Amino acid sequence: MMKTSTIISIVLYIILASVGSKAQAQKSKEDNYQINGQIKGLNNNQIFIIVYKEGNEKTDTLTTISVGEKFEMKGFTDKSRSVQLHLGEINPRKNSYFYLEPGIIKITGNVDHPDEIKILGTETNEAYTRTQEFLVPLYKRRSALIQQIRNLKEGTPDYKNLAVSIKSKSDSVNDYKILFIKENPRSDISLGYLYVLQDNLPVGLADSLYTNLVPNLRSTVQGKYIGDKLAASKTVAVGKKAPDFTSSDTTGAAIKLSDFKGKYVLLEFWAHWCVPCRAQHPHMKVIYDKFKDKGFTILQYSIDVKKDEKKWKEAIVKDGLVWPQASDLSNGKAPVAELYGVQPIPDSFLISPDGTIIGRRLSHQELEDILSQKLSK
Template sequence: MKKLVLSAVALLPLAVLAQKPFTINGDVKGLKTGDKVYLVYRAAGEEVTDSAVVSNGKFGFKGTLAEPARGNLFLNKNPYVNRPAQGERLDLASLYIEPAAMKVTAADSLKNIVITGSVVNDDEKKLKALTKSLSDQMAAVNAQYAALSPEERKVQEKVLRDKYMSLQEQVKPIQLNFAKGNPKSYISLSALSQLASEPELAADVEKAYAALSPSLKATQSGKDLAQLLAAGKATAIGAMAMDFTQNDVNDKPVKLSDFKGQYVLLDFWASWCGPCRAENPNVVKAYNTYKDKKFTVLGVSLDNPGKKDAWLAAIEKDGLTWTHVSDLKGWDNAASKMYGIRAIPANFLIDPTGKIIAKDIRGEELQTKLAEVLGTSASK
């Protein structure tokens, strides 16, 4: 068994605290002797990859965890290391790993495994059963879209996207009710974490979180959710934007408060983020239209350690001529954590007094909001 842990050395002392053992014993009859099964999961801020060779359909893993972790089993190829060829289908399974003696069994393949000995996976199965009808409908929408020709997609894309998003909205109250009814379940904590970024659900999520068991709230995920809920309150529309300092492209410290007296679009992005790069032309348009009307952009990059060159190259290539800052810590960017950023692109529109007046406005919505606040600019 070969294990690879990709992490910063500085994280190791934290990673060994309150660790408990887990085992996964697999028995999948359809696997051949000599096949290799990869287990990939993220725990305590570390990306962990383990592998096991199959013998007579059997394989096993063992390790330690402080709390349950989402993971995947892959047969004969780790797609995070070796990208699958176009059209290649991998035999894989998604599961929670928890400090327990777990068993995975199937007659033919990983994708059909049955998991036993795991309370967390049992609870996830219960939640999936509650949302199955909606999940099936979403899968049908995806299949319908995939079957369309490029010309048909242009016509039907918005209708199908709206239908899909409507179904997603119907899943949220089911997740919330599950969390309310299962305050000791790690799946409840996971569900609330998914819902925490929904402004209209913030009060209900906070109430459900307060009712969770103390042991759940004491996990790192529980603490992270508490921080996220606090960030949601602190970044609500009408709240005063929290000040922070990070270095610009010339390694000079810049404060958000340096821009007080102007409208500021606080824009979280990264050079590696495809959707961010796709949105950048829209931000450029907004900046060029309103830069002479006390409007500016402050870009905060979630680029990774050692990737300053990639950050600078993206700024130049995309024509982003406003101020940019970063601590080059990826998702551990201090400002992004302060603002509760869980996906990018993300932004906050801040007025001259420092108050947040809009958030996550992109595309035409950004242009419309700026026109509402600043009027039509003569600068084109």
């Protein structure tokens, strides 16, 4: 029979061996990536890296403090993840994006120019830095033009010329990203570009770009989201019949799209917190007043949630919205928006009296021109 001391020794050995193996496993995990940074202007500042996760995974914030202008981080990532780099403080207006992935990641630049920071050393970051070298100058030129156009009166020759220049810059950005997606179907960058672009692309083009992505990208949460939106967009393309739905008005009574059959209907998606949505209301009121007695109406659907019901109704009153309103006020779900593949807002569909979609995301001038043509008889 073993002595008690011998048994204790064996148990301690097993525990220590287990702890040691776990520590070794943890250490091997932590050696998955290394970030070496040197940013001019840093002076023993705090560094924040916000790691975005998929679905319901919790976002992580990694932190360290620079030694002078240099900083270093080590850790483990199970896959390439899009992250935000913040220097000194978390500031949504001053940050840089890169990809946290296995390997040695080298970050250089100037603290005063976060959009020009270079991230090299790993495949995805090398590619992303090359794209930024092309895109950032375009972004800056477009931003300068946007600042100029804000000081001009809409409709003037100078305004129209600047609007053409802004569109040209935006088209150049989009064309570059589309080409990148086509040529790099395995890249996480392509998935990110398509996530942002697909809502403003012809459905056929967006679908071909999506189909060209490798299966493991399409199977991510972001990839599945794009696929679902594209599937919905195909059912609400111009020329298709608008899907009918039943929702609730501000009193809780049922309201259907088909209630307005026989009229031209602008089905518009918004929320009380959406600044661009509410900025459109004065223009919408002008169009509504002009055509409301000629066979036109507006049906607005809010994606507000139940806890914001009061704010939704207050916004309707404050903005003077006299046309029909609908919302399901469901938590995290807006079934009609999902049915129509809507995200982001604002978004809108012009529907003919027979229920056919004849326009989507029309400008105020485009909408007025169509209604003038259709309802002038």
